[in-house]
Amino acid sequence: MNPILVKELRQSLRSRWFEIIFLWLCSSLTLITAVGSSINAPNGTTICFWIAVASTFHILLPFRTILSAHHDRQRGNFELIRVAGITAEKLTNQRITALLFHTLTLASLVLPFVVLRYFLGGIELYSELTYLLLLTLSAPVVGSVFLWQVTTGTIGRFLISILLCFLLPLYEFFTVASAFGSGAAAGAPFVVWIFVSIIGTMIAQAFASEGFILHSLTSNP
């Protein structure tokens, strides 16, 4: 297994951040499901339920990744990793893979809640499972952009923040439309979603790798 992935998994499972994220997701989903059940309308709490999941997958988890990258950069660990033979590209890819694993771990926590909501009645299981899958798969896209942000200078960070403010809601909209759209309308957003996800990840990771070289590791490739 790749070293960064092993390190990130080991570290994160013991980190306070991951405990907080886990408890936040667990408690919020329990509360939302309980409220939906008590008013006999799980469907009425769908938006709250998925906002809790999406904010965890697309904001809290990527934020933990950039925090970890930021600490590594401050402590000079990137240089040691580079001398050990891990290239900037591998470093970026492996961090994003680690983020995907974290997201999968939390997705396995969300899954029983989705099934429970189905048994309580009023939701479309297929659409909700599709949305959970798309949210999980899109975590690396958002994570890559976050990582790109941490590896740039001040102006770069500002520009990427603006990019995130405008494009993240749009991307989230396409993700929702891809999962919950019906008939012919479901096909078009899904194609856009696939295209944006692949291109977005590639561009963000390329810039993040370049950023690791330029801003964290001086100039020797």
Place this chain on the structure above:
Amino acid sequence: MSAPEPIVEVRDLDRRFAQVHAVKGISFDILPGQVVGFIGANGAGKTTTMRMMATLERPSGGSIRIAGHHVVREPAAVRQVIGWMPDNYGTYANMNVFEYLDFFARAYGLRSAQRRARVEEILDFADLTPLADRPINKLSKGMGQRLCFGRMLLPDPQFLILDEPAAGLDPKARIEFKNLVRILAQQGKTLFISSHILSELGEMCDTLLFIDSGKIVYHGAAEQLRRGNQTTPNGLASTVQIIDISLTGDPASLLDWLSLRPGIKLLDKRRDGARLELSAGDDEALAILLKQMITDGLPLTEFHRVERKLEDAFVDMVRGLQTPPPLPGLNLPS
């Protein structure tokens, strides 16, 4: 028998930053198995030079070859033969000593059983086996340095670059560190160590390299420097021996004897002896001087060469370089 090929060849190495010319065209070689001390004041260019050797900084000019590989053109090959220990070792939260070494062993490409065996070997070597489960952010400075030392040795590198490894260590940790260096030197590793603690470097290293304002001002044996090599403002070395003698009876006999020998300077006079400076004195000149003193009937009880502290040698050298040479044709008042 032909001389061994140098493991490190530095040629006209230059590094400029925006406002600072940190390294100014330095050149030197390091032979396999040598333990080289790299000495210089803060900002002299030590860390920049070491970082360029460790493939972490691109030179502005010149070249560095390590084990035949060019650091800019073949950084991956260079990284396989070097070990790098920066002045601040990296720490990770939520990770213990074993996991830290295991992570770097994976990064170096060591596989399962081989990796575990190597990590255990390193833990044993650095005396960290009892601390294997301790979180690394709970280690003392000395333990952390040993861990960093161990990390550097994971891929069994030929050439080790250590930037200020003894900084901030307590006396016990320093002794442990010196022992580790001694063991590695015995194993035939080549070490390049920078430090401010010159006396310690003198004990550990067989060769010293002094850098000042980005230029190499001395490259030679520590022993030679202690015995009295001094550097003139133009960078040339001249040999001066300091001798301490003790004698019984009236010291006036010594003064009379010295008055007949202009090549020997009286530095310090005591009731029971004196300190003398012998210019251009090699070992043979010392032997002749001793023989002459005895032949001339001086009642000697002690005769020994005074070794200079490396700190003094370094300060003299830098001071000598800062003294501008007189302008040609200008008669200075005496």
